[in-house]
Amino acid sequence: MASVPAVLSSEWTKIRTVSSTVWTLISAFVVTVAMSAALCALMNSQFDDLPVAERATFDPTLISFSGMVLGQLAMVVFGVLVVGTEYSSGMIRTSLAAVPQRGSFLFSKIAVAGVLALVVGIATSFVSFFLGQALLGDHHTDIGADNVLRAVVGGGLYMGLIGIFSMGVATMLRSS
Known part of the structure; x- marks a missing residue:
């Protein structure tokens, strides 16, 4: 029987050594920040x-998150890749042989990938906001304005949770 720390460690190793998952997270960050900055x-x-x-109803916080429209797609792909490739490659049999408790295995997989998705989502949200506000010039807002910090944190949580949701769907479907 494998211990939870050992399973968490093995899942961390799987995620960081598969280049497609790493590049997908980098893509989510870069696409979101670049598109938000450009807009x-x-x-x-x-x-x-x-x-x-339109000038009267302009929301500088919202325009800073406009890149999330495409960035969320990369987070969906990340979530599907983390779980789906294990099923499509047949590696799931080996993983379940090493960790026969399916709940422990899935918890570890979703915990490691979920924390990673949340960290990338929060970082993406803050960088998009601050870069976007710098590019807006005189039309910017600051993090201390009403509901802005809540929106920035919420945007990051959204990006992370969409990745976790995708992992759950891929687990239910057992396929990419």
Whole structure:
């Protein structure tokens, strides 16, 4: 019977040594930050051309997270890859032979990948926000404004939880 720390360690090794999972997390970060930065820079340059009603309802926090539209897709792919490749490659038989308690095995897999997804999601959210606000120039807000910190943390949690949700769906379907 394998101990929980040993199973957590083996799952950490699996995730960090499979290049596709690492590159998918890097892609989620880069795509989200780059798209958010580009849209913030574009909005700053075009702000004076907006109609009065749109200028009055402009939300600088929301535009900072516009890159999450594509970044979340990379997080979904990460979650599916973490679980689905084990089933598609047949490695699941070896993993369950080493850890016969399916609950312990799945908990460890989702805990390690989930923490990693949450860390990347929070980092992505904060970097997107601060870079976006820097690019918005005079139209920016700060982290201390009403509900902004909550939105930034919530954006990061969303990115992480979408990865965890994808792991759950891939586990139920037992397929990529």
